[in-house]
Amino acid sequence: MTTAPSTFRVPLPESLVDFLGKRVVDLPAPELDGGLLREEVSAAYDRVRAESPEAQIVFRRCRDLLNDPDGDGFAVLEVGPLLDHYGLDDGQKAATILLSWLGRPLRAFDKQPLWRPLGTNLDVDPTHTTGPEYNPLHIDIVNASEPPDYSALLCVRPDPLGEGHSLVSQVRRAVDRLSEGERAFLAEVAFHDGAFHDLTGVGREYNPFPVLDGLPAPEGFVRFTARMLPAMDLFDPHTSAARALERELIAEQKTFLLGFGDLIVVNQHLCAHGCSPLGEGQEEVPEERRRLLWQVHLRSAEPGA
Numbered sequence: 001m002t003t004a005p006s007t008f009r010v011p012l013p014e015s016l017v018d019f020l021g022k023r024v025v026d027l028p029a030p031e032l033d034g035g036l037l038r039e040e041v042s043a044a045y046d047r048v049r050a051e052s053p054e055a056q057i058v059f060r061r062c063r064d065l066l067n068d069p070d071g072d073g074f075a076v077l078e079v080g081p082l083l084d085h086y087g088l089d090d091g092q093k094a095a096t097i098l099l100s101w102l103g104r105p106l107r108a109f110d111k112q113p114l115w116r117p118l119g120t121n122l123d124v125d126p127t128h129t130t131g132p133e134y135n136p137l138h139i140d141i142v143n144a145s146e147p148p149d150y151s152a153l154l155c156v157r158p159d160p161l162g163e164g165h166s167l168v169s170q171v172r173r174a175v176d177r178l179s180e181g182e183r184a185f186l187a188e189v190a191f192h193d194g195a196f197h198d199l200t201g202v203g204r205e206y207n208p209f210p211v212l213d214g215l216p217a218p219e220g221f222v223r224f225t226a227r228m229l230p231a232m233d234l235f236d237p238h239t240s241a242a243r244a245l246e247r248e249l250i251a252e253q254k255t256f257l258l259g260f261g262d263l264i265v266v267n268q269h270l271c272a273h274g275c276s277p278l279g280e281g282q283e284e285v286p287e288e289r290r291r292l293l294w295q296v297h298l299r300s301a302e303p304g305a
């Protein structure tokens, strides 16, 4: 099995796992206000970080991996021990505490819990987020004026058939490899993606949108989703430019499996993500044993990451 290279992995020191376990029961539940973690809860979680030197080391390492504009814009936190020792409920709460140090947890989808379960559903369109097929490179909620700053996925149960590799690719470097002409087409407000409803904390609908908004990484996005490509006119130069960007993203993408307890966090200003198909024969796997991920988004504390 190919896991994420160690350069991008952030193990939790045992002492931090113990410390979080002691504190998690007395800390407030992750209640929301307008989709965002309540301010008092956020402040209480922040005090935990202030009390623990190990927490500060973990926080700084994540922040460096995620926010360095010359880096890859993602990190894989190993939170398996939190789930193992404290169970899925308190383990999830402990993972929320960790993430809250990086940005304010955001429930963008009104009809979902803060941690949105993404199981494997064989009854939906197979290319849907919970379907078993290839989920091409994209940023989440691309058609919003303020997409989430970070997107996180926690692997609760890997694909028992050993597939479903995570894909990540640095979008800014891919854009730099394009021609000036391609970049000019991508800067035009000519791209569409999907529907926009039942969303909170992501601004207004931005559809059509430009792929390139001309803003640097901490504020701007490369609003790309390969899901928009099949519906685009083959003879339109905007399509050729978007396909060229997809080729560059794929050429440099990193591919690895998430194991149990791996929590991948992606800075959406720098990095697109996707997933390769799950193993063939999902029909033979009972639903409760198929892959299960939990998704949560984060809003950066300051405007821009």
Ligand SMILES: [Fe+2]
Pocket (backbone or CB within 6 Å): 138, 139, 140, 151, 273
């Ligand atoms: Fe996604």
